[in-house]
């Protein structure tokens with residue numbers, strides 16, 4: 001990255017922090033030749049996150065799908081946090097997985113949602129397990145129940 005003042009190449013990062021709920025990284029850089037500091041932002045190209053489904057089918061990631069699943073699981077359940085906050089926290093974890101190669105599996109997304117719901121509401125968690133297709137078999141459902149029991153210990 002070139003210095004915006006003297007256009008020389010070569011900067012060092014003096015500070016990095018997550019902003020926008022972890023969706024972007026703000027970096028303070030210092031030009032190695034003139035010492036001027038400037039700020040850069042690094043953001044996800046959300047449109048480029050691809051969800052790999054079972055059978056290797058792929059589709060573009062949309063927040064709406066995650067939101068719909070979470071909203072359904074939490075329907076008529078008492079909530080301390082609003083849906084936006086919950087979905088944002090889930091999405092942050094999804095992006096953290098996808099940041100490597102822009103791909104995340106639908107199974108991984110389901111697991112991330114389950115991890116969050118388990119912390120929020122047991123009923124919502126079980127509802128999500130029961131509708132979540134990648135956990136379609138009775139065996140994997142029992143495995144999830146086992147995981148939930150372990151959390152309580």
Ligand SMILES: [Zn+2]
Nearest residue numbers: 003006031034
């Ligand atoms: Zn400079």
